[in-house]
Amino acid sequence: MLEWLSAGIDIVLVAxxxxxxLGLARYLAPKQHNPFKSQVYECGIFxxxxxxxxxxxxxxxxxxxxLFDIEALFMYPWALDxxxxxxxGVVEMFIFLFLVFLGWIYAYKxxxxxxx
Amino acid sequence: MAEFVFFVLALVTIVGALGTVISRNAYASAxxxxxxxxxxxxxxxxxxxxxxxxxxxxxxxGAIAVLIIFVMMLMDRRVxxxxxxxxxxxxxxxxxxxxxxxxxxxxxxxFRINLSHIGENLxxxxxxxxxxxxxxxxxxLFPFEITAIILLIALIGAVVLTRKxxxx
Numbered sequence: 624m625l626e627w628l629s630a631g632i633d634i635v636l637v638a639x640x641x642x643x644x645l646g647l648a649r650y651l652a653p654k655q656h657n658p659f660k661s662q663v664y665e666c667g668i669f670x671x672x673x674x675x676x677x678x679x680x681x682x683x684x685x686x687x688x689x690l691f692d693i694e695a696l697f698m699y700p701w702a703l704d705x706x707x708x709x710x711x712g713v714v715e716m717f718i719f720l721f722l723v724f725l726g727w728i729y730a731y732k733x734x735x736x737x738x739x
Numbered sequence: 740m741a742e743f744v745f746f747v748l749a750l751v752t753i754v755g756a757l758g759t760v761i762s763r764n765a766y767a768s769a770x771x772x773x774x775x776x777x778x779x780x781x782x783x784x785x786x787x788x789x790x791x792x793x794x795x796x797x798x799x800x801g802a803i804a805v806l807i808i809f810v811m812m813l814m815d816r817r818v819x820x821x822x823x824x825x826x827x828x829x830x831x832x833x834x835x836x837x838x839x840x841x842x843x844x845x846x847x848x849x850f851r852i853n854l855s856h857i858g859e860n861l862x863x864x865x866x867x868x869x870x871x872x873x874x875x876x877x878x879x880l881f882p883f884e885i886t887a888i889i890l891l892i893a894l895i896g897a898v899v900l901t902r903k904x905x906x907x
Contacts, residue, residue, distance in 0.1 A: 627740050679904040681813065685806050686897040690890050692802040696794060697886070700872030708876050715876055715883075722887035726894030735898045 683735045687727070694723045745785060752778030763824060769807050776800040790868040 701708070701716050708715075730736060755775025762768040776799045783792035846852075875883050 627744050631744070679901045681809075683897050683901055685809060686894060689802050689806065690894055692798060694887075694890060696797055697875075697883070699793065700790060700868050700875055702872075703869045704872030704876065707873065712876050715880060719884060719887045722884065723890050723894075726891040726898075729895055730898045733898050733902060735901070 680735065680738060683730060687730065690723065690726070694720070741785070745782075748778050748781040748785065750778075751775070752782065761824065765811055766808070769804055769811065772807075773800045773804045776804070788867065790871055793868075 697719065698716070701712060705712060752775050755771050755773075755778055758771030759768050759775060762771055776795055780792045780795040780800070783789075783795060
């Protein structure tokens with residue numbers, strides 16, 4: 624009961640601050656709708672053409688991001704149970720980390736992370 | 740009190756899911772999806788499953804939503820404007836959705852899930868994240884290391900598939 628109440632107060636406080644900041648920005652910020660705003664982001668350069676194909680390296684980066692995200696996820700229960708697992712837990716985790724890291728080494732050696 | 744929390748979380752989830760489907764702006768749609776994920780995460784916390792709740796936030800609201808917005812950054816936004824809200828096959832989606840709802844309602848009826856049990860702790864007491872760690876690193880150690888190999892294969896597969904384009 625008390626836990627829910629404190630969580631609720633927290634959420635209401637966050638929501639109030641969020642809406643306040645958003646409302647303030649809406650009131651103060653200049654609003655201009657122009658076609659440039661919905662253009663593709665190109666670091667300020669005018670886009671040459673519509674993108675039909677983008678660099679395949681983005682795909683590898685995206686896959687790596689997801690994989691290492693999942694890898695980090697497994698470390699949470701490990702960290703909570705760290706004391707009870709002892710040295711064996713450290714060894715187990717590092718085998719896991721090493722196996723995933725092998726993929727990173729492979730991608731690095733193949734030049735998947737280099738941008739010419 | 741728990742009922743109230745449940746209904747608020749359910750409302751967040753449903754409004755988020757509806758916003759994802761109905762919104763015409765793809766960016767807004769992605770953000771509505773994050774709201775729905777946060778609602779689902781709250782529901783997991785109500786079920787005393789903090790690990791799954793955190794997984795929901797880190798993997799879904801974190802990685803998946805970021806990937807979707809990442810793709811939109813590269814995509815031309817103008818292409819999406821002035822289009823029909825639903826594609827012509829939405830009827831099949833409605834049929835599937837109604838079917839799933841009927842199925843879940845039938846299950847809830849069969850197992851006598853009634854609304855007065857909302858928010859009650861139906862799982863283990865306390866933090867079960869630690870228990871997951873205990874089981875994962877002792878009993879299911881081998882499958883856990885296999886997970887690492889699956890992740891490794893996914894990354895190697897991505898590099899192998901794109902190798903030709905990378906080297907040019």
